[in-house]
Amino acid sequence: MTGQMTAPAAKTRPGVVVGQMAGPRVTATKLAANLVLLVIALLFVLPMAWVLVASFDAGATLSFGLPEAVTTANFSAIMTPELTWLPLWNAFVLSAGSGAITVVVAVLAAYPLSRYRMRFGKYFLYSVLFGTCLPITAIMVPVYALFVQLNLLDSLPGTIFFMAATSLPMAIWMTKNFMDSVPISLEEAAWTEGASAMQALRRVVLPLMRPGIAVVFIFVFVQAWGNFFVPFVLLLSPEKQPAAVSIFAFFGQYGSVAYGQLAAYSLLYAAPVLGLYVLVTRISGSAFALAGAVKG
Amino acid sequence: MALTSRGAARVVPLAPAVVLLALFMLGPVVWSFYGSFTNASLTGPAALNPEWIGLDNYTALIGDPDFPKSLWLTIVFVFLSAVVGQNVMGIMLAGLLRSAVKPVRSIASTVVVAAWVLPEIVAAFAAYAFFHSEGTLNTMLGGIGITGPDWLYSTPMLAVIIANIWRGTAFSMMVYSAALAEVPPELTEAAQLDGANGLQRLAWVTLPVIRRSISTNLMLTTLQTLSVFTLIYVMTGGGPGTDSSTLPILAYQEAFKFAQVGYGTAIATVMIIVGAVFSVIYIRALRPEVD
Numbered sequence: 111m112t113g114q115m116t117a118p119a120a121k122t123r124p125g126v127v128v129g130q131m132a133g134p135r136v137t138a139t140k141l142a143a144n145l146v147l148l149v150i151a152l153l154f155v156l157p158m159a160w161v162l163v164a165s166f167d168a169g170a171t172l173s174f175g176l177p178e179a180v181t182t183a184n185f186s187a188i189m190t191p192e193l194t195w196l197p198l199w200n201a202f203v204l205s206a207g208s209g210a211i212t213v214v215v216a217v218l219a220a221y222p223l224s225r226y227r228m229r230f231g232k233y234f235l236y237s238v239l240f241g242t243c244l245p246i247t248a249i250m251v252p253v254y255a256l257f258v259q260l261n262l263l264d265s266l267p268g269t270i271f272f273m274a275a276t277s278l279p280m281a282i283w284m285t286k287n288f289m290d291s292v293p294i295s296l297e298e299a300a301w302t303e304g305a306s307a308m309q310a311l312r313r314v315v316l317p318l319m320r321p322g323i324a325v326v327f328i329f330v331f332v333q334a335w336g337n338f339f340v341p342f343v344l345l346l347s348p349e350k351q352p353a354a355v356s357i358f359a360f361f362g363q364y365g366s367v368a369y370g371q372l373a374a375y376s377l378l379y380a381a382p383v384l385g386l387y388v389l390v391t392r393i394s395g396s397a398f399a400l401a402g403a404v405k406g
Numbered sequence: 407m408a409l410t411s412r413g414a415a416r417v418v419p420l421a422p423a424v425v426l427l428a429l430f431m432l433g434p435v436v437w438s439f440y441g442s443f444t445n446a447s448l449t450g451p452a453a454l455n456p457e458w459i460g461l462d463n464y465t466a467l468i469g470d471p472d473f474p475k476s477l478w479l480t481i482v483f484v485f486l487s488a489v490v491g492q493n494v495m496g497i498m499l500a501g502l503l504r505s506a507v508k509p510v511r512s513i514a515s516t517v518v519v520a521a522w523v524l525p526e527i528v529a530a531f532a533a534y535a536f537f538h539s540e541g542t543l544n545t546m547l548g549g550i551g552i553t554g555p556d557w558l559y560s561t562p563m564l565a566v567i568i569a570n571i572w573r574g575t576a577f578s579m580m581v582y583s584a585a586l587a588e589v590p591p592e593l594t595e596a597a598q599l600d601g602a603n604g605l606q607r608l609a610w611v612t613l614p615v616i617r618r619s620i621s622t623n624l625m626l627t628t629l630q631t632l633s634v635f636t637l638i639y640v641m642t643g644g645g646p647g648t649d650s651s652t653l654p655i656l657a658y659q660e661a662f663k664f665a666q667v668g669y670g671t672a673i674a675t676v677m678i679i680v681g682a683v684f685s686v687i688y689i690r691a692l693r694p695e696v697d
Binding site: 156248308 | 520654
């Protein structure tokens with residue numbers, strides 16, 4: 111992660127007069143700022159450091175502390191098909207499935223919204239914005255009741271489509287913003303050569319917004335991978351549940367004794383998300399890409 | 407609008423999105439309003455064929471001492487952890503990062519963002535271990551001779567509020583970093599030459615310039631915090647008793663632990679209405695970007 115955050119303006123400002131006037135005070139302030147930041151970083155890292163250290167600790171407790179003996183036994187203990195690999199595979203199917211559906215549907219929807227002036231396009235965008243705001247945990251009880259009526263409870267495809275739908279508003283919003291930055295003149299050239307709108311979308315627009323599509327896909331994937339509440343409510347049989355739910359079941363069964371294994375499982379499950387986040391920062395060239403996209 | 411064949415062809419790509427959103431987003435919302443007027447339950451005959459019971463769930467809500475308590479806990483949780491905690495921490499961090507040297511800046515922003523990027527269940531475990539009576543916090547307090555309480559039982563709201571600030575500050579920090587980068591340096595320099603101190607510059611120059619980012623961020627963090635479930639559920643389970651049961655926890659427990667889906671749906675409907683009010687305010691603020 112690069113952490114590029116200073117504005118270019120801040121680096122290039124002349125500041126000769128100001129610098130001379132307030133020299134020693136500015137250095138003292140800067141020193142204080144750096145110290146405060148280091149203290150905050152230390153406080154923020156402590157809870158996470160526990161997960162990392164406990165996973166390699168032979169006698170892990172709930173408190174952060176140097177391990178008595180470093181071991182990988184916690185990892186080998188949990189690496190069984192039913193405990194780890196199947197839930198991780200389920201998480202992958204859920205995340206990749208909802209990511210793929212979301213991207214395809216969002217690209218299709220974003221195209222007319224980005225390219226045509228439609229009278230109801232504005233209202234559609236308002237409803238999409240409204241959808242991004244809807245607290246999903248608030249609708250989970252009615253969603254459960256709806257899934258009972260539709261006979262979709264404990265169905266992996268049903269859950270995938272539901273997760274795709276909940277990430278769709280944000281995905282449409284992001285995709286439209288990415289698409290708006292592709293100049294329309296390139297498509298007009300394709301149109302004059304007789305290409306249909308969909309052909310122009312596939313051959314001209316999509317190749318130009320590949321990084322944007324990757325960001326949207328990873329965004330949805332990461333959200334689905336980390337989602338606990340939705341699969342917790344909608345998927346009932348253990349062999350269909352993703353890692354987020356099975357890790358919670360593990361916590362309920364062995365969590366009060368096998369802290370090291372719980373930490374190892376957590377680390378294994380969190381690693382792909384951390385990797386993908388680094389990937390997004392590389393693609394979009396900014397550590398704060400996801401929040402920037404969220405901001406619209 | 408007369409739908410010509412060309413107009414129709416333009417609308418077709420929107421269809422999959424409309425179907426998905428109507429079925430899985432609008433459907434549950436409509437169902438929520440309907441279901442809250444029924445005696446739907448988790449199992450038994452009332453699960454598949456719920457009966458219409460009118461306003462009974464809502465009168466029960468008002469009579470139930472757990473509901474006003476839960477509503478109050480939700481307000482406290484959202485106000486202290488999002489409106490105050492995440493926003494003040496976020497803007498403070500964004501400001502500090504600007505005057506830090508590069509290695510410190512990278513370390514601090516990476517660590518804060520990592521807490522936000524972690525899957526919520528892992529973040530919840532980490533916070534649980536931190537605040538547990540035998541956890542890191544009490545070990546540290548023990549190191550300076552203080553015997554810490556069992557935070558998760560004696561002060562559950564304090565523990566989940568701090569955990570949520572830890573978890574969510576990164577978002578505000580990123581939004582405010584972007585906003586501060588766009589404040590013209592001439593403005594603050596001019597104020598400095600006029601003799602304004604740091605706090606005065608913040609209050610009279612910086613904050614007014616980034617006010618739009620502030621209102622957007624306040625709305626978004628409020629909505630995100632309103633729907634926090636996993637963090638509280640893992641750390642305290644809403645307890646002890648109902649001492650940390652915010653509305654999402656209460657709705658879940660009524661529907662799935664006590665099998666009263668209709669009653670849980672009534673709580674969900676209240677949350678949807680609260681969320682909708684905040685959303686409308688937020689969307690009005692964003693109007694220029696749509697038009």
